[in-house]
Amino acid sequence: MSTKRMSFGQATVDATRFAMRQDERIIVLGEDISWGGNFGQFRGLLEEFGPKRVIDMPISEAAIMSVSLGAAVTGLRPVASMSFVEFTFGAMDEIVNQVAKFRYMFGGQTSVPIVLRASDGTMRCSASHHSSSLEVRFAHMPGLKVVAPSNAADAKGLLRSAIADDDPVVYLENKQMTAKRAPVPEDDYNVPLGSATIARPGRDVTIITYSIPALRALEACAQLEAKGIDAGVIDLRSLVPLDMTTVLETVAQTRLAVVVHEAWRFGGLGAEIASQITEALFKELVAPVARVGAASAPIPFSPPLEAAVVPGVSDIVAAVERVIG
Amino acid sequence: MATTLDGIPNEVALAIHRRMVRIRAFEEYVSELFLQGKLQGFVHTYIGQEAIAAGVCSLLDDSDYITSTHRGHGHAIAKGIHLNQIMAELFGNVTGACRGRGGSMHVADFSLGMLGANGIVGGGFGIAAGAALSAKYRGTNQVSVCFFGDGAINKGTFHEALNFAAVHDLPAVFICENNQYAQFTAGGRTTAVNDLAVRAASYNIPGVTADGNHAGEVYRAAHEALNRARAGRGPTLLNLLTYRFGGHYVGDAEVYRDKQEVEKRRALDPIPRWEQALNDARILSADEATTIWAATRQAVADAEQFAQDSPFPQADTALDWVFTEAADR
Ligand SMILES: Cc1ncc(C[n+]2csc(CCOP(=O)(O)OP(=O)(O)O)c2C)c(N)n1
Numbered sequence: 194m195s196t197k198r199m200s201f202g203q204a205t206v207d208a209t210r211f212a213m214r215q216d217e218r219i220i221v222l223g224e225d226i227s228w229g230g231n232f233g234q235f236r237g238l239l240e241e242f243g244p245k246r247v248i249d250m251p252i253s254e255a256a257i258m259s260v261s262l263g264a265a266v267t268g269l270r271p272v273a274s275m276s277f278v279e280f281t282f283g284a285m286d287e288i289v290n291q292v293a294k295f296r297y298m299f300g301g302q303t304s305v306p307i308v309l310r311a312s313d314g315t316m317r318c319s320a321s322h323h324s325s326s327l328e329v330r331f332a333h334m335p336g337l338k339v340v341a342p343s344n345a346a347d348a349k350g351l352l353r354s355a356i357a358d359d360d361p362v363v364y365l366e367n368k369q370m371t372a373k374r375a376p377v378p379e380d381d382y383n384v385p386l387g388s389a390t391i392a393r394p395g396r397d398v399t400i401i402t403y404s405i406p407a408l409r410a411l412e413a414c415a416q417l418e419a420k421g422i423d424a425g426v427i428d429l430r431s432l433v434p435l436d437m438t439t440v441l442e443t444v445a446q447t448r449l450a451v452v453v454h455e456a457w458r459f460g461g462l463g464a465e466i467a468s469q470i471t472e473a474l475f476k477e478l479v480a481p482v483a484r485v486g487a488a489s490a491p492i493p494f495s496p497p498l499e500a501a502v503v504p505g506v507s508d509i510v511a512a513v514e515r516v517i518g
Numbered sequence: 519m520a521t522t523l524d525g526i527p528n529e530v531a532l533a534i535h536r537r538m539v540r541i542r543a544f545e546e547y548v549s550e551l552f553l554q555g556k557l558q559g560f561v562h563t564y565i566g567q568e569a570i571a572a573g574v575c576s577l578l579d580d581s582d583y584i585t586s587t588h589r590g591h592g593h594a595i596a597k598g599i600h601l602n603q604i605m606a607e608l609f610g611n612v613t614g615a616c617r618g619r620g621g622s623m624h625v626a627d628f629s630l631g632m633l634g635a636n637g638i639v640g641g642g643f644g645i646a647a648g649a650a651l652s653a654k655y656r657g658t659n660q661v662s663v664c665f666f667g668d669g670a671i672n673k674g675t676f677h678e679a680l681n682f683a684a685v686h687d688l689p690a691v692f693i694c695e696n697n698q699y700a701q702f703t704a705g706g707r708t709t710a711v712n713d714l715a716v717r718a719a720s721y722n723i724p725g726v727t728a729d730g731n732h733a734g735e736v737y738r739a740a741h742e743a744l745n746r747a748r749a750g751r752g753p754t755l756l757n758l759l760t761y762r763f764g765g766h767y768v769g770d771a772e773v774y775r776d777k778q779e780v781e782k783r784r785a786l787d788p789i790p791r792w793e794q795a796l797n798d799a800r801i802l803s804a805d806e807a808t809t810i811w812a813a814t815r816q817a818v819a820d821a822e823q824f825a826q827d828s829p830f831p832q833a834d835t836a837l838d839w840v841f842t843e844a845a846d847r
């Protein structure tokens with residue numbers, strides 16, 4: 194398949210365009226989206242599909258979500274932009290109590306084909322209201338699928354699958370990732386939900402991660418290699434469904450695992466993954482599964498404080514060295 | 519078509535009556551079942567408000583949409599869900615409208631455009647607006663009706679959804695069932711305006727107040743709002759004045775209002791009023807009314823029997839329908 198270098202944002206525009214050309218039922222709605230979105234993730238859609246399908250919404254997060262829901266259960270397939278992930282709290286009632294539960298509590302009468310797009314993670318000291326990673330809030334709630342790609346190619350393939358999926362999918366696009374360019378298949382391209390990828394094989398220890406920390410983990414591996422440690426990286430890509438098969442098969446070989454995310458370590462997805470690894474492989478493990486995540490503070494503004502709270506490459510290197518002992 | 523009642527076709531007037539009777543008979547029966555300990559959970563009855571659901575839904579097709587509330591049995595019945603399916607849902611049976619997953623506060627039938635009773639106050643505003651957006655997008659003639667309470671009007675979602683619906687001239691009607699109370703609190707104590715219809719001004723849409731205990735007035739107000747919606751002229755806010763004769767839920771001690779107040783309101787019971795009007799217009803005789811009541815009460819008893827004869831869902835199906843399986847498509 195021929196590829197082209199493009200940014201994460203462009204890759205998602207590409208996926209949306211392929212989907213919208215194929216299926217009239219797809220609409221895109223969110224605040225300011227006809228201007229292209231904060232990261233160019235909607236650029237050009239208005240020009241191609243017009244205001245009937247690309248709808249600028251009032252600053253009403255609850256309305257964006259509930260209108261999407263009403264449209265989704267009556268024949269449309271909305272892609273809803275929630276802008277920064279913190280703003281989803283203004284619609285959490287709709288997301289958790291309605292979108293996630295509609296199919297189940299009505300006994301399977303309807304599906305809810307919505308993609309909820311939101312930008313998460315830190316970027317250039319955006320401070321507490323524009324820096325969080327909230328994937329656990331969504332992953333915890335039965336009825337929602339959650340994906341968090343780490344590169345432009347996966348961004349395209351996962352968005353395409355998310356739009357094609359009949360269930361609500363929370364699509365988390367890391368802000369630092371949005372500017373990063375990578376080779377992306379030019380054609381229509383799918384990455385199935387629920388499939389992790391081995392971003393780097395490694396014999397000594399397995400780093401399990403997703404979103405931008407996957408890039409940091411690869412950097413950490415390069416540093417570790419210089420010290421004679423062969424660390425591998427699993428990029429989960431999907432958090433719900435979670436591909437534990439790939440995780441367990443890999444960790445069964447290395448017998449050492451470190452889980453890394455930018456979300457807070459306390460109660461983070463790392464705790465769930467570490468626990469599942471331990472339940473399945475307790476006897477094989479050489480050391481307890483380590484977790485790397487943000488320290489328990491709102492993300493601070495001041496650059497040295499932000500760096501102190503959010504885990505970086507050196508934190509990953511240190512965690513790997515700790516488990517290796 | 520004969521129209522003795524101020525523009526309401528006779529057969530529609532009779533259909534409204536039958537719907538009101540069905541709701542009343544169901545709710546009285548269900549209250550008894552709950553007090554006897556046969557039903558679990560919470561039950562909020564619609565007794566006293568029947569003219570609204572019955573009057574409005576007499577103007578809707580199966581393909582039109584409604585959103586409902588925690589007090590949703592009346593809407594479910596008026597939109598045409600079979601009593602057996604509603605009753606079985608209240609019992610948590612697999613034969614219920616939602617196969618026992620929903621219960622009293624989550625009765626729905628998407629094939630009849632009934633997009634769900636809802637346990638979250640104010641949950642329906644945006645869903646109704648979204649269904650209206652979808653109808654407009656698809657170029658159908660469908661309308662979307664949002665039933666909500668006078669308490670729900672203070673939720674932010676009221677504002678968010680009505681503004682959106684108005685901006686896009688969506689085919690929606692927002693119907694406040696103003697029964698004067700939100701749980702135990704009288705409206706005047708928590709709502710800044712007395713006449714709730716004035717809130718429509720914020721959205722540059724019509725706001726109309728009418729007697730919600732008079733099926734004819736409900737019909738006429740809804741008729742105009744629905745015509746407007748279907749003509750592409752946008753949403754309307756209806757403020758329909760009514761009163762719930764029962765407590766907030768079955769078993770409510772009702773310490774927040776005195777008995778005389780309830781008795782006074784009972785004089786305005788929408789069902790005897792409509793029966794009288796039909797009788798005066800020579801559309802329905804007293805004997806015919808008696809027959810309808812008896813047959814309806816029997817249908818409700820049969821619904822209980824249906825539920826009693828129905829199985830519970832199997833425990834090993836508890837995880838079905840969290841997500842869409844390939845087999846469901
Ligand atoms: C978001 C939310 N807040 C509070 C409640 C608890 N509650 C259930 S019904 C109700 C009163 C609603 O009043 P109104 O909208 O007037 O409806 P009515 O019960 O009178 O039909 C309240 C506060 C709830 N279910 N959902």
Ligand SMILES: [Mg+2]
Pocket residue numbers: 667668669695696697698699700701
């Ligand atoms: Mg009320």
